[in-house]
Amino acid sequence: MVGSGIFMLPRSLAEVASPAGVISAWVITGFGVLMTALVFGNLSLRKPELNGGPQNYAKALFEENKRSSLLSGYLVSWGYWVANWSGNVAIITTFASYLSTFFPVMTSSNALFKIMGTTITTGGVITFIVCTILLWGVHFLILNGIEGAGKVNFIATAAKVLGFLLFIFACMYAFQSSNIVPFYEPVEGEGGVANGFLSQINNAAIATLWAFVGVESAVVFSTRAKKKSDVKKATILGLLIALALYLSITLLVMGTLPQNELVSSQKPLVDALMVAIGPSGSMIMALLGVISLLGATIGWVLLSAEVPFQAAQQRMFIPVFLKENKKGAPVFSLWVTNLCTQLFLFSVVSQSMAQAFDFMIFIATLAFLVPYIVASLYQLKLVIKGETYVDAGNKRTTDGIIAALAAIYSIWVIYAGTADIKTFLFGIALLASGILFYPLVPKNADTSEKPAD
Secondary structure (H helix, E strand, O other): OOHHHHHHHHHHHHHHHHHHHHHHHHHHHHHHHHHHHHHHHHHHHHHHOOOOOOOHHHHHHOOOOOOHHHHHHHHHHHHHHHHHHHHHHHHHHHHHHOOOOOOOHHHOEEEEEEEEOOOEEEEHHHHHHHHHHHHHHHHHHHHHOOHHHHHHHHHHHHHHHHHHHHHHHHHHHHHHHHHHHHHHHHOEHHHHHOOOOOHHHHHHHHHHHHHOOOOOOHHHHHHHOOOOOOHHHHHHHHHHHHHHHHHHHHHHHHHHHHHHHHHOOOOHHHHHHHHHHHHHHHHHHHHHHHHHHHHHHHHHHHHEEEHHHHHHHOOOOOOHOOOOOOOOOOOHHHHHHHHHHHHHOOOOHHOOOOHHHHHHHHHHHHHHHHHHHHHHHHHHHHHHOOOOOOOOOOHHHHHHHHHHHHHHHHHHHHHHHHHHHHHHHHHHHHHHHHHHHHHHHOOOOOOOOOOOO
16 A cells, blocks of 8 residues: 555645645545455455455355356456556656656656657656566566565565654654645635635545555455455554554645645655755655655556456456466466556656656546445445344444445545546546457356366
């Protein structure tokens, strides 16, 4: 979860909401994601056999061995896969943004040439090359073994959490309350329309949810867990740590940088630490960002390839995605996933890294909401039918309320996301494109046995 979001979101949020709107959006999103996390954690314990990802919950929503069950599982698998690899573009472009601290030429706006009315800049081309090298470097690291890639990711995660604590303590001394005053004021949106408090929360909903996508990833990797109980623990503990970091860092960045500087920043945490402790601080934060985002890229590329691989094991995806290499890495899935990511990386050639980030998190977050809603509905189905709730007492009612709140939250974010209708329709088109490949999925609906276990 603590990947690209924390490094870029303070800027994205300052653009659409006042401090009061930003903090309110974090609190509401934190609550909504907590409900979603409880749903995933609870399902991992009540239905441990449905491991490998949310697509299994989609399949189980319908009667077993029916075409509707297979289609539902496949479409959620497709949507979740699209969400993952499109989200990787946001993470990789954020890596490039923080790396530009050491190589300023990456932000050069010097025009090289035009293609179909689009200006290609020097910085855009260099950034594209850097992003491509990172993507395929991670690709070959994972091909050499999933366990090794996981260890690198763990080291990067530990380093960034310690670094964030350093950032928090340093910026506490540079915090200026005048930077967040007035605490609430209308924010000018597109077309000069003034957005009030509720509109600001709506506009911030997509961005704040992006920070938490990945809360379900422990469920996806549950087949590789030593103990099933670890899945729920990892989900809830990870969420609480992330929420504490997000709230602290966002508020401190807003209090350290004046509003106009924050909105125009390509790397807000670096700029904030520059103010707090000078040039050396900006270099430390940039290095931390690069290490953190390297780890996030490894984790998310691995997760992206795992999704269709796990779905194919359950006969809910195209069979060729089952192919593994000698190291146990899902080789075909990895190649296709990263080729799709590569196509979307072309967005950085003609846009700033901040613009590319905003565009990709919008599409990815909307796609992630599909499996979130499905998991909530499946939890409600178990509660209503009483399945797995024999002699459960009040637990059944509690789980029903949690699932209902999680579903309502996801629907609200989708509603908020329709504000940018063009990007919303583009995301819907990506999800709907899965229908084109559905004929390649085996129509044998019997999924009681995995073809590869």
